Amino acid sequence: MTTAVTRNGTTRKGLSAGLRPTSKVLPEHARAHNRALVLQHLFHAGPTSRADLARATSLTRVTISDLVAVLIAEGLVEELGIRPGQRVGKPAILVGMRTSAYQIVSVDLTDAAVMRGAVLSLTGDLVVRESLAIDGRTGTELVDLLTRFARRLIAAATQPVLGVGIGSPGVIDAAGRVIEAPNRRWFDLGLAEELSESLALPVHVANDANIAALGEFTFGGASGDGLLVLTVGEGVGAGIMLDGARVRGHSDAAGELGHVTVVDGGEPCACGRSGCLETILSEPALRRAVDGLDPDATDAALASVGRLLGVALAPVVSALNLAEVLLSGPADLLDGPLREQALETVRQRTMPAISAELELRMASLDEDVVLAGAAVLVLSGQLGVS
Amino acid sequence: MTTAVTRNGTTRKGLSAGLRPTSKVLPEHARAHNRALVLQHLFHAGPTSRADLARATSLTRVTISDLVAVLIAEGLVEELGIRPGQRVGKPAILVGMRTSAYQIVSVDLTDAAVMRGAVLSLTGDLVVRESLAIDGRTGTELVDLLTRFARRLIAAATQPVLGVGIGSPGVIDAAGRVIEAPNRRWFDLGLAEELSESLALPVHVANDANIAALGEFTFGGASGDGLLVLTVGEGVGAGIMLDGARVRGHSDAAGELGHVTVVDGGEPCACGRSGCLETILSEPALRRAVDGLDPDATDAALASVGRLLGVALAPVVSALNLAEVLLSGPADLLDGPLREQALETVRQRTMPAISAELELRMASLDEDVVLAGAAVLVLSGQLGVS
DNA sequence: GCGCTTAGTAAAGGAGGTCTACTAACTAAC
DNA sequence: GTTAGTTAGTAGACCTCCTTTACTAAGCGC
Numbered sequence: 001m002t003t004a005v006t007r008n009g010t011t012r013k014g015l016s017a018g019l020r021p022t023s024k025v026l027p028e029h030a031r032a033h034n035r036a037l038v039l040q041h042l043f044h045a046g047p048t049s050r051a052d053l054a055r056a057t058s059l060t061r062v063t064i065s066d067l068v069a070v071l072i073a074e075g076l077v078e079e080l081g082i083r084p085g086q087r088v089g090k091p092a093i094l095v096g097m098r099t100s101a102y103q104i105v106s107v108d109l110t111d112a113a114v115m116r117g118a119v120l121s122l123t124g125d126l127v128v129r130e131s132l133a134i135d136g137r138t139g140t141e142l143v144d145l146l147t148r149f150a151r152r153l154i155a156a157a158t159q160p161v162l163g164v165g166i167g168s169p170g171v172i173d174a175a176g177r178v179i180e181a182p183n184r185r186w187f188d189l190g191l192a193e194e195l196s197e198s199l200a201l202p203v204h205v206a207n208d209a210n211i212a213a214l215g216e217f218t219f220g221g222a223s224g225d226g227l228l229v230l231t232v233g234e235g236v237g238a239g240i241m242l243d244g245a246r247v248r249g250h251s252d253a254a255g256e257l258g259h260v261t262v263v264d265g266g267e268p269c270a271c272g273r274s275g276c277l278e279t280i281l282s283e284p285a286l287r288r289a290v291d292g293l294d295p296d297a298t299d300a301a302l303a304s305v306g307r308l309l310g311v312a313l314a315p316v317v318s319a320l321n322l323a324e325v326l327l328s329g330p331a332d333l334l335d336g337p338l339r340e341q342a343l344e345t346v347r348q349r350t351m352p353a354i355s356a357e358l359e360l361r362m363a364s365l366d367e368d369v370v371l372a373g374a375a376v377l378v379l380s381g382q383l384g385v386s
Numbered sequence: 387m388t389t390a391v392t393r394n395g396t397t398r399k400g401l402s403a404g405l406r407p408t409s410k411v412l413p414e415h416a417r418a419h420n421r422a423l424v425l426q427h428l429f430h431a432g433p434t435s436r437a438d439l440a441r442a443t444s445l446t447r448v449t450i451s452d453l454v455a456v457l458i459a460e461g462l463v464e465e466l467g468i469r470p471g472q473r474v475g476k477p478a479i480l481v482g483m484r485t486s487a488y489q490i491v492s493v494d495l496t497d498a499a500v501m502r503g504a505v506l507s508l509t510g511d512l513v514v515r516e517s518l519a520i521d522g523r524t525g526t527e528l529v530d531l532l533t534r535f536a537r538r539l540i541a542a543a544t545q546p547v548l549g550v551g552i553g554s555p556g557v558i559d560a561a562g563r564v565i566e567a568p569n570r571r572w573f574d575l576g577l578a579e580e581l582s583e584s585l586a587l588p589v590h591v592a593n594d595a596n597i598a599a600l601g602e603f604t605f606g607g608a609s610g611d612g613l614l615v616l617t618v619g620e621g622v623g624a625g626i627m628l629d630g631a632r633v634r635g636h637s638d639a640a641g642e643l644g645h646v647t648v649v650d651g652g653e654p655c656a657c658g659r660s661g662c663l664e665t666i667l668s669e670p671a672l673r674r675a676v677d678g679l680d681p682d683a684t685d686a687a688l689a690s691v692g693r694l695l696g697v698a699l700a701p702v703v704s705a706l707n708l709a710e711v712l713l714s715g716p717a718d719l720l721d722g723p724l725r726e727q728a729l730e731t732v733r734q735r736t737m738p739a740i741s742a743e744l745e746l747r748m749a750s751l752d753e754d755v756v757l758a759g760a761a762v763l764v765l766s767g768q769l770g771v772s
Numbered sequence: 773g774c775g776c777t778t779a780g781t782a783a784a785g786g787a788g789g790t791c792t793a794c795t796a797a798c799t800a801a802c
Numbered sequence: 803g804t805t806a807g808t809t810a811g812t813a814g815a816c817c818t819c820c821t822t823t824a825c826t827a828a829g830c831g832c
Contacts, residue, residue: 024445025419027788027819030411034789037410051810059410063789065811089809090797171739180739226636228705238705242633249707250612253739260704261735271737315698316705318646319614319624321635349647351657353557353566353639413788413819420820437779449820451780475778476828 034059036384038067039076042097043122043385047080049092068095075101076383099123102162105153105201106374107146109168110208110233112183115149118368119157120375124219126368128156138185147198154199163202163382164195165374167211169237173252176205204377208370209237209255210246212363215373216326217241218386221364226322228313229363230257231370232286232329235270236278242320244386257316258282262308277312280305286333299337306338310345317358318350328363335362420445422770424453425462428483429508429771433466435478454481461487462769485509488548491539491587492760493532495554496594496619498569503535504754505543506761510605512754514542524571533584540585549588549768550581551760553597555623559638562591590763595623595641596632597759598749602712603627604762604772607750612708614699615749616643618672618715621656622664628706630772643702644668648694663698666691672719685723692724696731703744704736714749721748 037057042048045056050068054061071077072095080094099122108116112134119128132149134142146166154161168191170181176192178184196203206214213229216222227241236258240247247254258278259271266275279285286305290298313325325346327334343360350358365372380386423443428434431442436454440447457463458481466480485508494502498520505514518535520528532552540547554577556567562578564570582589592600599615602608613627622644626633633640644664645657652661665671672691676684699711711732713720729746736744751758766772 024423024443024820025411025416026821027413027416027786030413030416031788033411049810057410060790061811062791062813066789086799087809088799088807090795090811092810240705242628243631245629247628247706250709251707251739251743253737254705254707256704256707256737256740257701259737259740260701273734273737312701315643315646315701318642319626319640319702320633320706321637321640321642323636348659351639351642351645351659353637354642354645357637410789412790413817417819435779446821447780448782448822452819472830473778474776474830476780476826478779 032384034063035067035071038064038071039097039383039385042077042095043379047094047096049083049094051092053095097122100159103127103157103159104162104375104378105150105157105164106371106378107150107153107164107166108208108370108374109146109166109184110370112234115146116371117149117153118371119153119161120371122162122379124372124375126371127158128153130156138183142184142186143189143191143194147195150195150199154201161201163204163378164199165211165377166191166195166203166205167208167370167374167377168205169208169235171251171253172205172207174248176203178205179252202378202382204374204381206246206374206377207237207239207252207255208373210239210248211373211377212237212328212369213239213241213255213373214246214376214380214386215365215369215371216328216363217244218376218379219365219372220326220369222324222326226320227324227326228316228320228322229326229328229369230309232281232327232334233283236281240320257312260312262312277309281309283330283333286330286338290333302333303337303341306341307345309338310342311349313342313360314346314349317346318354321354323357323359325358325360326363327361328365328369331362418770420449421453421457424450424457425483425769425771428463428481429765429769433480433482435469435480437478439481483508486545489513489543489545490548490761490764491536491543491550492757492764493536493539493550493552494594494756494760495532495552495570496756498620501532501535502757503539504757505539505547506757508548508765510758510761512757513544514539516542524569528570528572529575529577529580533581536581536585540587547587549590549764550585551597551763552577552581552589552591553594553756553760553763554591555594555621557637557639558591558593560634562589564591565638588764588768590760590767592632592760592763593623593625593638593641594756594759596625596634597763598623598714598755599625599627599641599759600632600762600766600772601751601755601757601759602714602749603630604765605751605758606712606755608710608712612706613710613712614702614706614708615712615714615755616695617755618667618713618720619669622667626706643698646698648698663695667695669716669719672716672724676719688719689723689727692727693731695724696728697735699728699746700732700735703732704740707740709743709745711744711746712749713747714751714755717748 038053041056050064051061054064077095078098080096083092083094102122104120106118114131114133116131118126120126137145150164171179173179178186178189178191180187192203192205209231212231216229217227225243229239231237238255238257259276261275262277263275267279268274269276269279289301347355376386424439427442436450437447440450463481464484466482469478469480490506492504500517500519502517504512506512523531536550557565559565564572564575564577566573578589578591595617598617602615603613611629615625617623624641624643645662647661648663649661653665654660655662655665675687733741762772
């Protein structure tokens, strides 16, 4: 008896993690990959000898020498002299990333009133910081203002600029096209492409909360895979990293945790519905909630918000088996009863196997997470490093 | 002013999707990838000419000819004669996967009382089906029984067996090691490795609910990325596909949605806590809930379960921006008020941008999903096809 | 028949990585 | 202080893989 289990003819996208082919791979892609591998190692582990790079990557010393020679010729890597310390054999020559070779320009558009920008070194150190009042501009005017602001930052850089990274609210696709950012009056706007043309530099654009997760992943204390970063500010956003990759979602809208209902019949939300997480967890909402309360009542109020956050997080943590949930935002409100109750609630509402290893703590980067994340966007886009 | 955004030296894993290097890539890996690309296309699109393969993969005709020649030599692919229909130019020779060249053996261990097994063709057609009572066996005894069962299935195959796929409850790592499957009394058991040795065949083992998602993704009607399959049986499990890859989770426990609390102070659960989704949504729980009720009351009872399911799903759907949620299990219970209310609840509790494109419907494969998924495990592991 | 188009193959070439073998430079031990 | 052993880095030959270019095969349309 032959029972058909069915079969259909749709073609699917994928990648090469579990060998799920998507598009052709050429030797030159292998080269680019291995090159990125070397940079990645130098970026995270610091100066390394060629021989150690070979061991770390499992490429041969010959290949590493060749790759390093190219990187040195490009000015991205430099020799740093003999490795100190005595040991047998020919002493190793350390090579390291020339972190001063390039700089990165980042812009954070999270705040509706003011755009924040920075020039960063390749290691994520903030070199210059600037900001500019938006004065209610939206749409094309805002693009113009952003372009001028970016130009000013590029001019402020003391080294050639590797690229420009921008974190914006809204739904943004992989190519940096803003599908919709209602508050900025941006709809189907090829922001990365436009800016890249007018600035004559690579420009990467992504959702602000999403790249906050990227920033924490690369520069923060995040220990590895399975990370969710919840950004609390005027609104509430989230970003998720799984298997070292940012989760984008089917229509590039992943991370929209702020508008999940957590209170039945709750307060009206800017999104038109009511009881959204954002109506209780955003910074303004929290300030209002604790305004004028005595310390005990404040703690109780924060804990009750924490509990609701925990209820919303539990299914996500459970479904994805996350390792870490980080809260980014005002520590005076978040890092206390709120956080503790959220963790406690998640533990109560998930299996021990899931919650045992879970950490829920404050993000280690401050208000500059989005700037850092935008820099990672550029690092990863231009050098394959993150 | 130079503000440090911090920097740490941890090394991270990743992959080559967004160019996030993890381990070296050689030309031969490119070759394997392109080879899989060809098979993938033939698998999903059916017989194709070399020239069309070249266009589909963007490899050159020369390379495709070469790859196809190898695949023909291996007996995986065969020429099927001239493409019918008249058009200008030399007529194309169709090549197709020799789906009869190999068969796959699948075992489904979801049921504690009986193991279900099958021999499938490469297209997922069930050729032979067998089952075997477990009689309360666990631990090593169960491994022995499973080995014998697998041998029997392998003997029943009418073609060489490509590999053995096994779906089991429990936490199972990428190498097919069962971290823990309490009901089977399996703890830290290298099941895939052991079986592979004793059967002298490639063996792939993964969580049953996880591979149900894989089965739906490949053989079912799932349209693309962002898929969650919820399996309802004795228990409740889930599997998630993102970007064409199965979500495994930090400690290989992704998909444990069955033990998320959905009823405060609800019924006790086998897991030791209470109010878990499984206490209301498992098949036994649903049968009990509707037992003896008149039709209207039945509908109301099912809808109320649907609502609670929707509450648990909303944060997951929102955070991941899923495209599809599929329910797999008894249609008489699931495919009605329960499903409708679940979808309605998710819509109410998430942003329109998230829920607008969301589909929540019944899975298209029947009780054989896990067997099909286990087959995909083998297909993907051995041929790179899924 | 002749021109045009499409399918498939052959040969040469370039890119990328490995293997083997070499030199350079140090430590340790007699 | 010489010799042996170890480690770092490089040179050259070789293999693999894909591409480019050029060719043959085989049909259609006039």
